[in-house]
Amino acid sequence: MIINADLHIHSRFSGATSDKMNIKTISLEAPRKGIDVIATGDCLHSGWIKEIKTCEIIDEGTFEMNGTRFILSTEIEDERRVHHLLYFPSFSAVEEFKKDIESKSNNLESDGRPNVHMGGEEIASLAKDVDALIGPAHAFTPWTAMYAYHDSLKSCYGDLERYVSFVELGLSADSDYADKIKELNRLTFLTNSDCHSPHPVRLAREFNRFEVRDATFDEIKKAILRIGGNKPILNVGLPPQEGKYNESACIKCYTHYELDDAQRRRWKCSCGGRIKKGVKDRINEKADFPEPHHPDHRPPYLHLIPLAEIITKAIGQHTPFTQTVTKRWNEIVDVFGSEINALIDVNIADIAKVTAPAITEAIQAFREKKVIIIPGGGGQYGKIELPSKKDGFIPISLGPKDKQTSLFDYSK
Numbered sequence: 102m103i104i105n106a107d108l109h110i111h112s113r114f115s116g117a118t119s120d121k122m123n124i125k126t127i128s129l130e131a132p133r134k135g136i137d138v139i140a141t142g143d144c145l146h147s148g149w150i151k152e153i154k155t156c157e158i159i160d161e162g163t164f165e166m167n168g169t170r171f172i173l174s175t176e177i178e179d180e181r182r183v184h185h186l187l188y189f190p191s192f193s194a195v196e197e198f199k200k201d202i203e204s205k206s207n208n209l210e211s212d213g214r215p216n217v218h219m220g221g222e223e224i225a226s227l228a229k230d231v232d233a234l235i236g237p238a239h240a241f242t243p244w245t246a247m248y249a250y251h252d253s254l255k256s257c258y259g260d261l262e263r264y265v266s267f268v269e270l271g272l273s274a275d276s277d278y279a280d281k282i283k284e285l286n287r288l289t290f291l292t293n294s295d296c297h298s299p300h301p302v303r304l305a306r307e308f309n310r311f312e313v314r315d316a317t318f319d320e321i322k323k324a325i326l327r328i329g330g331n332k333p334i335l336n337v338g339l340p341p342q343e344g345k346y347n348e349s350a351c352i353k354c355y356t357h358y359e360l361d362d363a364q365r366r367r368w369k370c371s372c373g374g375r376i377k378k379g380v381k382d383r384i385n386e387k388a389d390f391p392e393p394h395h396p397d398h399r400p401p402y403l404h405l406i407p408l409a410e411i412i413t414k415a416i417g418q419h420t421p422f423t424q425t426v427t428k429r430w431n432e433i434v435d436v437f438g439s440e441i442n443a444l445i446d447v448n449i450a451d452i453a454k455v456t457a458p459a460i461t462e463a464i465q466a467f468r469e470k471k472v473i474i475i476p477g478g479g480g481q482y483g484k485i486e487l488p489s490k491k492d493g494f495i496p497i498s499l500g501p502k503d504k505q506t507s508l509f510d511y512s513k
């Protein structure tokens with residue numbers, strides 16, 4: 102069977118997260134996005150574990166609520182500030198691992214994403230002891246990421262390097278970026294939302310599509326390891342330019358800089374702020390190949406712009422967090438079942454029947470890859486612009502029966 106899985110989120114027990122990151126809300130929002138499996142995040146936190154335990158138990162490592170499956174995961178920050186993602190086979194594995202790191206952490210019970218006074222190799226070794234999977238989270242981000250502080254997997258994980266089976270690309274990178282680095286070729290690429298809110302513009306803004314026999318931890322583990330016929334068949338994510346750290350830019354005024362210019366200025370912006378090296382520049386620095394070398398096992402990468410963001414632009418709102426955007430989003434998702442269906446699969450003429458012409462045209466522009474993206478950097482997300490006729494965009498002409506826009510009044 103084919104499943105969609107978002108394998109990195111944070112609960113309300115992590116810093117700077119929404120109160121709505123509770124298991125029930127997540128379980129109800131996931132299918133609206135088209136997601137079958139969510140990794141819980143924060144599974145070392147007692148409060149969150151208690152909440153996960155309110156789910157129905159499918160097997161030792163798989164839980165379910167409202168039809169959404171959950172597997173146990175956490176993110177950990179090591180002593181060099183590198184973030185690691187871990188996936189556990191059972192509650193007992195979580196408990197055992199937690200005991201092993203208890204004396205090395207002072208915020209295990211206060212932060213869903215704890216810090217530990219250990220290096221990557223030590224953490225990987227404890228993960229291996231309990232049969233957990235481990236890999237670097239958002240590997241190229243200019244802080245709290247492996248390539249921000251290390252030049253190689255070996256430098257981060259030492260002798261446990263071969264135990265690492267995946268790398269999470271992060272919002273500012275895709276497979277074309279990451280496959281310029283030779284040592285990553287053998288790894289499975291994971292694309293996850295790392296969301297702190299269940300809002301549809303955040304949850305599952307990146308996800309993985311796997312071929313598995315069942316939506317369980319064991320089967321997903323096999324897919325990540327690519328054994329027994331299981332495998333990732335698609336990575337889905339934002340265009341990398343939409344990420345917060347795509348280009349090198351000032352973290353104070355967000356002025357963008359070319360790499361050599363930033364180096365000449367010693368990473369100091371003319372405003373006095375610090376310039377943060379973008380993921381694009383970091384990868385080009387690290388690159389073994391000028392062009393991506395995709396190994397045979399690498400699945401295609403689909404660039405997705407969240408529907409709420411497309412609607413926001415189409416109807417001229419300033420943020421996707423308004424009631425108007427939510428209403429339009431619901432109108433579409435109510436009819437087509439999930440966001441992914443509406444964005445990718447449904448006939449554009451059918452979309453025209455349930456929403457405003459401007460929104461239909463914006464979805465069409467997205468499908469035709471004509472949405473214009475202004476790159477992000479320095480901690481500021483990239484922005485999207487819709488194309489006009491002068492950009493060569495021609496809306497499809499719909500028959501009169503496709504234009505039943507009188508269903509809703511979009512003039513207000």
Ligand SMILES: [Zn+2]
Pocket residue numbers: 176184238239245
């Ligand atoms: Zn992180």
Ligand SMILES: [Zn+2]
Pocket residue numbers: 351352353354355356370371372373374375
């Ligand atoms: Zn500046």
